[in-house]
Amino acid sequence: MDAWSDSPAASALEAEPPFVVRRPAAGLAGPLVFASPHSGRLYPEGLMAASALDALAIRRSEDALVDQLILGGLEVGANLICARYARAYVDVNREPYELDPAMFEDELPDFARGRSPRVAAGLGSIARIVGEGQEIYDRKLTFAEAEARIETIHGPYHAALKALAEDAVGRHGAALLVDWHSMPAAAARPVGREGCDVVLGDRFGVACSGRVTDAAEAAFVGLGYRVSRNTPYAGGYTTEAYGRPSQGMHALQIELSRGLYLDEAQLEPHAGYDRLRGDLEAVFRALATVAGELAAG
Template structure:
């Protein structure tokens, strides 16, 4: 299996999907313990949730699981949230702080995984962002994520429904941030901007609004579209239909805003 799938569109938006993949190469799967093999930290069904919402959108999706290597972490393994609990480039624990490996990968294996999986994903993402920017004068990376709404190891209490990350308002034009925030707030659902989630490495790395590339991360609480947030992490058709309508509005209005951002 290829580490990345790309679906090219002719519009100004690139959807990044780094964490919905569940592929584990056999030798890596064999190194995981029973807890690790549940793949609990997957962004379950996010590719399905966003599929077909915006005609013309380009999608770049990692097929491998984040336990292989996390495509939304710095290749240098620098912490996104210094001083807070988080997971590393190749996670050694799950989101509950529990070990996931029977045989943890050493530095040489981490380097090999970075070359085989992390680099191809970001090479593809960069190629598409540059292609889109050349066509439109601007490119917008909308990074698609989800997470369980309650994970005491990572954050206190219950996570808001919509968690918008723009690297403390530095990764995109403020009009883009304000637009997404206003749509989410209008739903009556709970919303946070640059709260516990400020955007991962992709948002921070690619978001250069002064150079025509804008990046925003949407971290959805999985309670907004799953029947439950435990195995088997079943997709809820009714919840998802409502959420897809909202996400389609967000993406459509971002696309409409793109020409103004390119001026």
């Protein structure tokens, strides 16, 4: 498993590609695309120098190891794209210029979206907080800093993701984009409410055919997992921006409870990791099947 890095090489944006694409064996590729936008483990020196947090604290928002958990998707013909930079540095599951004006020493341009629920929560494309509300920065940023991150990481990531999705639609007539995430165990078991292991976000039925969500739910439930739909996560920017079922482009966000596989204090896999990875193979097959059915019309 790749380790996180705050090496000098990672401080130069041009030195490290912003994403990695993995493709299935020749002849196996189907209408399925898997994305992991929040599992990146590159933490540039500039971020660490501008933060009052230690390395472990700043990683609290990382969807640790999700990129490893979904590698089995290659076996069912999925193309994979995984962000390499940490979401604490730039969050590719946000609108590109979804920015909190209070974080910056200079005025933001008119095209920046300074008001949104995600910005208000401190989780814009340049996040203000990690974990349980811990402030990342001990100084204000400049817009130029944010722009550099967005243009060199967010933009290329979505250009590549869009190309994968459009190619799948062009080749097969339809495509299913699954945006994979993990959620804190505390979010999966809210106080006073029954908890869940998996959250399926389809933007309340708008981002994909109901057949997709039904198939994903049936696969997880059949394996003994507790599933919630759209609560507490209905799908982020990627699901909203790419989900166009009428155009053959279906998108579903899947959130896995970190309690299933991760020691959240140390961000290391625990004994449940291998079980979850094995169980996900059955989920991948179910997703590939429904994607194939959509492509067949």
